[in-house]
Amino acid sequence: MGTREEVTGMGLETLELVVRQLRWEARDVVSVRLEDADGETLPGWTPGAHIDLHLANGLIRQYSLCGDPADKTGYRIAVHLAPASRGGSRYVHENLRPGQPITISLPRNNFEMLDAPNYLFLAGGIGITPLLGMIGEAQRRGADWELHYGGRTRAALAFLDELRPHGERVHILSEDREGRLDLPGLLGESRSSTLVYSCGPEGMLTAVEQFGSAWPEGTVRLERFAPTTRSTPDDAAGEQPVRVVCRRSGVTATAAPGCSILDTLEDAGVEVPSSCREGICGSCETTVLQGIPDHRDDVLSSAEQAAGKTMMICVSRALTDELVLDL
Structure with missing residues (x-):
């Protein structure tokens, strides 16, 4: 098994793998296969899971696993070269090469595929990646499913060869030919x-x-x-200080306006698992013992947010003056 270790200051277990293969899947989309250097099996994962890539330029980026969960010999991701790349996708495209070592997180799943008789899959562009494993799992379960997959041009749509054997279950639309997905028609009435x-x-x-x-x-x-505007406020206007009590460690700190709870606790010496720091990866999810969170993440469902049992402390704050956390 590849070397496992904790990322200093993050509390996340990682794996040391190597880049085994890169392959063009569409225009500006490259798939990357990662394997253990010694050929050992890798930890399992379920459809919808993602990993973090720890890139040599210091960036950490999340990518959905899009291979076969039954294949324990390697992980596959696909990366679209974003026109306004902040450095992650550009680094992958320009610098990753077969044989290079790379640090990744263990797979985690915030997009779990629940059991159902029928599935409607809707993908836009590189959003096909987490759905590929789900399609295979739906097939395995004998469920009924259909995929509607759209993008700007057909040349930019990845994995069409893999989808072709599914025949009429798959509906491909490119804006320059057929137009956009008919979301009002597909979602107008619940099924x-x-x-x-x-x-x-x-x-x-x-x-x-x-x-x-x-x-x-x-x-x-x-x-x-990417985070929505609710998880990336432009400023701290209207925010109030939040007193944060860490029950297990005994640390108490105050998160000032404009300073996240995560940053505040790290400054106070509390180690918290974290990765994206944007409210989209779920690694900093923390149990709330007392207080009411002000949720600003893009991970928890509306029902989970209403329950207030956990929160993503990288972006969320509080509706009460104090939060007591299980840290």
Whole structure:
């Protein structure tokens, strides 16, 4: 097994792997296969899971696993070269090469595929990646499913060869030929015993939320690759200081306006697992013992946020003057 260790100051267990293969899957989309240097088996994962890549330029980026969960010899991700890349996708495309070592996190899943008789998969662009494993799992379960997959051009749509054997279950649309996905038609009326899984650009996901608002709670499930505006406030206007009590460690600290609870606790010497620091990866999820969180993440469902049992302390704050956390 590849070397496991804790990332200093993050509390996240990692693996040391090597880049085994890179392959073009579409225009500006490259898949990367990662394996153990000695050929040992890797920890298992379930459809919807992702890993963090710890890149040599100091960045940490999350990518969905898009291979076969039954394949324990390697992990596959796919990376789209973003036009306005902040350094992550550009580094992968320009610097990763076969044989290079790379540090990754263990797989974790914030986009779990629940059991259902029917699935409606909606993908936009590189958002196809977490859905590939789900399609295979739906096949294995004998569930009924359909995929609607759209992008700007057909040349930019990845994994079409893998999807082709599924025939009429798969509906491919490119904006320059057929137009955009018909989300109002697909989501206008809720379907009995159907779960919706969607991943893609923010504009598409906002539309899925809008047109799927009449579906029963929890049946329309989204995964975002970037935080929404609610998890990245422009300033600290209107924020109040939050007194944070860490029950297990005995540490108490005050998160000032404009300073996250995560940063505050790290400054106070409390080690908390963290990665994205944007409210999208779920690694800093923390149990709330007392107080009411002000949720600003893109991981928890509305029902989970309403329950207030956990929170993502990298972006969320509090509606009460004090929070007591299980840290």
